[in-house]
Amino acid sequence: MQGEFNGLKELILNSNPSAYYVHCFAHRLQLTLVAVTKKHNEVGDVFNIISSIINIVGASCKRMEVIREKQYARIIEGLEHEALQRKDQDIENSMSLLKTSKEQFKMMRENDWESLLEEVQLTELDDHFTETSTELLLCVACLNPSDSFSAFNKEKLLHLALFYPSKFSIVDLMVLGDQLDTYIIDLCGDDEFSGIEGIASLxxxxxxxxxxxxxxxxxxxxxxxxxxPVATATVERVFSTMHIVKSRLRNRMGDKWINDSLVVYIEKDIFDKIDNEAIMKQFQNMKTRREQL
Incomplete structure (x- = not known):
């Protein structure tokens, strides 16, 4: 996706320099945490063991069923024989665990481990991802209408316009500054825009x-x-679902067919609202059929 020469990001930027790539925030966090844990062998070993267990169990329906049955048996046994007897002990253990957790948390705060972990994560984020996407999202956040446009920042929004030189000329930037001044006064004083959440609603x-x-x-x-965010998420969903639509049994699909199939699959929330009868009639009217559907 982000290859320097032949990656999808580079190919798109060659056609349009303003088509910025914004990495999925959840994926960024995942990659950063993975990088941080790899630097601590003990933590990395735990994740490797968990991953291996999941792969081994998930590869076999029989193994999954065995584990489920054992878990059910354990739960039933606990409810029938041990729940009441161990109630007092569980309370005592919980209090002890809570006390230990507080002591550990206090120790972490005293040693400033929390700040150290945050610092390491921020360093990894800077190493993995460019500053451009971060700048873009910080500027975009200023358009958020929540809390009566409390995030509004004229300077950052003008800076956001600089990322799109083909859309905003020097004259446009001057006019944009004046429009932003009037825009924020007008919308903050308009009851129609009170209580709006999200840029899409705006x-x-x-x-x-x-x-x-x-x-x-x-x-x-x-x-x-x-x-x-929409373009990035859509592209990612396309690549994630392409192997579902174009499988080994349907590997001779043409471009138009696979494109239509992907649109239907990706936007299934919209297509679920369309009545099957309407689709059948549309298909029937495309040309004369031997049989009526």
């Missing part, structure tokens, strides 16, 4: 109230911001 409300026509450059900035 766009819908702007179109509904025709504010997109009053602040066209601000509206363009918001649309470009919405494309960042």
């Amino acid at each position: 766009v819908e409300k702007m179109v509904k109230t025709k504010k997109n026509l009053i602040f066209p450059l601000v509206y363009m900035l918001i649309k470009l911001s919405l494309l960042l």
